[in-house]
Amino acid sequence: MANEAGKTARSGWETAVSRTMPYPGSRVWDFLVGDGLEIWLGPGAELPRERGAGYETAHGTAGEIRSFDAAHVSLTWQPKDWDHDSVVQVEVADLGKRSTLRIRQDQLADVAEKAEQRAYWEHVVERVEAALAER
Numbered sequence: 167m168a169n170e171a172g173k174t175a176r177s178g179w180e181t182a183v184s185r186t187m188p189y190p191g192s193r194v195w196d197f198l199v200g201d202g203l204e205i206w207l208g209p210g211a212e213l214p215r216e217r218g219a220g221y222e223t224a225h226g227t228a229g230e231i232r233s234f235d236a237a238h239v240s241l242t243w244q245p246k247d248w249d250h251d252s253v254v255q256v257e258v259a260d261l262g263k264r265s266t267l268r269i270r271q272d273q274l275a276d277v278a279e280k281a282e283q284r285a286y287w288e289h290v291v292e293r294v295e296a297a298l299a300e301r
Contacts, residue, residue, distance in 0.1 A: 180272035181284040185291045187267060189298055191260025194267055195237045198256060202297055206256065206269070206290045213239070229254075243271065250275060252283075267291060 187194060198206065203213055210224030215234045222228040226246030233240045237258040244251035252273040259266040269287045274280045 178272060179274035179276060179280040180270065181274065181280050181287065182268065182270040183284065183287045183291055184266055184268040185295060186261070186264055187295055187298065188264055190263060191237055191258045191265035194265045194294070194298065195258045197298060197301075198258065198267075198294065199239070202294055205293045205297065248275075267294065 199213055203211060207213060207221070208223030208225050208227050211221050211227075213234075214221060214231055217231055217233060220228065220230045221241070228244055228246070229242035229251060231239070231241050232253065237260065238255070239257075240253060240255045242251040243254045250273070252271055255268075255270045257268045257270075259268065269290065271283050271287065274283060
């Protein structure tokens, strides 16, 4: 049970964003793990599919894959200037001709980090939707 808005006993501070888009789930997912990878994971990153495999972006964010399934990935996320990692989950729910992109991040250090990451993920979702609209 949360004792403060956005803080859970199990996973600390967390944030989540979602957006329903007018595109089938497969189109959104294929973009996220393909040409759109840099938008959310960061420049220079490759997204391994195997549990335990590591990744690192050109900006120094690093982590490892916790799970990778059809339309869902969970990974640890640690920018180079953080002293801890967090967990990011990216999921696409297929609604037929539409889909919902959900991004959740937990194990954040404090309310300031929560606000920073929420703003980051909101910007990511906007960029993904704009990129899909141009395709």
